[in-house]
Amino acid sequence: MKKIIKSDKENFDDPKYYINRELSWLQFNERVLSEAEDKDNPLFERLKFLSISASNLDEFFMVRVASLKDMINADYKKLDIAGMTASEQLSSVLDALHVFVKKQYNILNKKLIPLLTENGIVVCDAADLTGKEAEFVDRYFDEYIYPVLTPMAVDSSRPFPLIRNKSLNIGALLKKKEGKDDVDFATVQVPDVLPRIINIPVQDDGPKKIVLLEQIIQRNIDKLFLNYDVITSSPYRIERNADLSIDEDEAEDLLKEIEKQIKRRQWGQAIRLEVESGINKKLLSIIAQELLVDDNEIFNIDGPLDLTFLMKMYKIEGFDHLKEHGYKSSAPVKQFMDGDNIFDIISRGDILMHHPYETFENVVKFVENAAVDPDVLAIKQTLYRVSGNSPIIAALAKAADNGKQVTVLVELKARFDEENNIVWAKMLEKAGCHVIYGLVGLKTHCKITLVVRREEDGIKRYVHLATGNYNDSTAKQYTDVGLFTCAPAFGEDATAVFNMLSGYSEPLGWNKLSLAPLWLKDRILDLIRKEEEHAKAGEPARIIAKMNSICHKEVIAELYKASCLGVKVDLIVRGICCLRAKVPGVSDNITVRSIVGNYLEHSRIFYFENGGSPEYYCSSADWMPRNLERRVEILFPVENPELRKKLWHILDLELKDNEKAHVMNKDGIYVKAKRNENEERINSQKIFGDEAHEASKVLSAQNSRVFVPEMGI
Known part of the structure; x- marks a missing residue:
């Protein structure tokens, strides 16, 4: 290059x-x-x-x-x-x-x-x-x-x-x-x-x-x-x-x-x-x-x-x-289909979900099961935006009623959801939950749930991390990804996150997570600079970043530098993008595309080629000053090879979308993605939906007890 x-x-x-x-x-x-x-x-x-x-x-x-x-x-x-x-x-x-x-x-x-x-x-x-x-x-x-x-x-x-x-x-x-x-x-x-x-x-x-x-x-x-x-x-x-x-x-x-x-x-x-x-x-x-x-x-x-x-x-x-007649259901996640205890299922290996194509019901069940499981000692969760009749709120209140230690951070400053969040905060307090109203001067925008469970070999921590809110309603309209894990390193980090939110504890270091406003921006810049070093050494160097918005000048400048050094940068940005693509001598190696379809593209997924040993990350944060400097946000790695394939499929298909994608030209203007006369039409959202529908049919044939909720496109 x-x-x-x-x-x-x-x-x-x-x-x-x-x-x-x-x-x-x-x-x-x-x-x-x-x-x-x-x-x-x-x-x-x-x-x-x-x-x-x-x-x-x-x-x-x-x-x-x-x-x-x-x-x-x-x-x-x-x-x-x-x-x-x-x-x-x-x-x-x-x-x-x-x-x-x-x-x-x-x-x-x-x-x-x-x-x-x-x-x-x-x-x-x-x-x-x-x-x-x-x-x-x-x-x-x-x-x-x-x-x-x-x-x-x-x-x-x-x-x-x-x-x-x-x-x-x-x-x-x-x-x-x-x-x-x-x-x-x-x-x-x-x-x-x-x-x-x-x-x-x-x-x-x-x-x-x-x-x-x-x-x-x-x-x-x-x-x-x-x-x-x-x-x-x-x-x-x-x-x-x-x-x-x-x-x-x-x-x-x-x-x-x-x-x-x-x-x-x-x-x-x-x-x-x-x-x-x-x-x-x-x-x-x-x-x-x-x-x-x-x-x-x-x-x-x-x-x-x-x-x-x-x-x-x-x-x-x-x-x-x-109206649009796409698929009518979201797929269950295969691992959750055998009817075993949800915590036993997560113990067998990390699980990555892609909403709304895979049902959000599993996230709700995770909290609901924790609320009634006699071995669960504590539930800790951050809530930014929740639905009007949230089953997750009901489950947290039930958990407190069952004598579990429940800590909930309700972000009162979530714009236009303040009133709704105040109602839930008061209800949770009355139910006996310990409610935190965020940090002074910062919005808590990270999406994380920690369940602490007593098991035969000691205390075990189960963690859910996500790019989207714990909102069962918007989960039917927003595309997001979420990770279930019980890996000890994630559990330790999750505990440190909640200790930081509820008290004054700042960990000396992190095992897996990177948090804003103190560490996340530097982590992103370091990952970009690593690609620059690989490019200088003649090694594979590429960045694919999918997010809602990018307008952080320091991050954009670093991407420009990476482009000039030969790093191929593909950005999938739904909304605001202050970066200019294809500017000669500045961003020749950068492409920007935006997908607008039936669902609101909300997930944040990042891929770094890393000299041939790719790294994958998901995050609650866009690359904006407010996210990286004025909010509590989380970046987390996805390390399981099978789950990485799933993330790659998402990124690869969206980069091939030629029906709902708009591509930025060198003048900063977006035009519909070009498609040759005989080229296959690729609508990434429809393909994800078709795949989910086929997965539902296969699982239904394998197990008549499959729950397939209506999605409502």
Whole structure:
């Protein structure tokens, strides 16, 4: 492989070699949106991806755009990785966002709505309804909607009301039927306790007709203001700054402080105002002035606001033929099929699972069995995000009730899951668990469970390590890997992790694990530098790294150096990537690809060629400053040869994906992976699914007791 030696590492500091983080994220959401545009996807899948792109955008505004505004307000001067000021970033981001939103609605209006009509679903405009259809929606308003609404007038005695974050509202200008010519403003919130999509009764042989809730309200809005003429009305929606600001050093009670901040999230600074195109200028002026939004933060929308409602359309019954029909089940893991005690099974050898293709049920059973096993003395677990009705939480509470020592670290600062985690933390405390609320100044993002068991030959420790959360719900939609082991070295390290989290103990060294924020970054840099040394020596040198995001400048600079020394670097990065691939003299040997499919690619898997003796690692951490420097994260090796083959299969197939993969070119732009005319179509997620389905059938034939849960693609 050709080497391109740079004379000085400082050459990699030039901002032109890096992509702005926020603009890179927007490129990711463009890839999501491209799935809504892709004619090869079934219609309802296209609706789903359009909805996801809108949901992603909401969070981006509430967190990232809000953060940029905070930096500007604080007169923050430091340049980002690409050499941009906060003001330059905000300006570029907002410009790109206006273009993006227009593209969303072009896809909806010009492609998806006509296709829905062709397939028997008519999206009606309530204002245009006549006859029995008009009678139905008006009666529906009178009987179901009107009693729930609370119109809010604004005048000298009634100030402009607080508009909730992400709520859909209708603003109106009113004039008294008798009296002065003064124009008044009023607003009404579209109630989220009612369905957004209303079905209009039709003949059996007719198309399905639907109308949106806000349009029914707008059609009947005069009924809310009987003594007034409604001059004009229009829907509007805002996103607010939802990033919590907590001084953990000063907070006497972190739980109470977070509870207080969650309530404030609804009333943070307005970041974006969405209005329908053609809104009355005076009405818009009143709303914009009251919410204190700038012109470039106002988005004129050509269609219904808040496209997340399309996910509800996805669930409309009777249109399964418009959805993806992949495999219907996830495979059990062969080792767990003989019905033996789960701890005996793990004792026979390490087990690696690939979710959702292999069922997450085994992870749940691991905790559930530990809760009732009389020989289990203690269970220790970290929880970052859990489901609303988590069986793992129930099992931990049961374990405490059974007299076991249960220690749970619940990360209260998991963004947008704070409230949920507070509920679980309180419940676990009441059940008798010892609950830790994370470390001051750090988020605990690692995924680890330790079970301490009394056996004939002494105390034995069983460990589960994973790249994803202990969430049985998202485990059906996120791709992750998890490792079961009872190797003593892992057990010792797991004990040290929990001692560090619960007390002040810092181990002098580690057997197998590498932890952030103290050791993990250096371990990654060392592994990259080892590849550089192998390349210098003319030995095999290659790095394959699969993760969600990469934007750590020091790590990227080291990858540039490795590339220049001849190390082949293949990155599989779902989301943010601040590295530029294929830049002459800098990253000639680096490729970057992103896979966007039915499942959210979430696993972090790393391969280092190591001169012909490959090393494999999995991790909870992306290569970002927050993960490597401001969070508790874990990197763990996978050493069993059979399990390494499994990881290689994942990486190799994703590098061959030519259907759902987007590849970065030298300009930093992503294009769909090229496929020759006669080349086999490779959709890695579908192939993993087909393999899981075949494995399920084989195991079912071998053992009629196989449990094959539904996955729900």
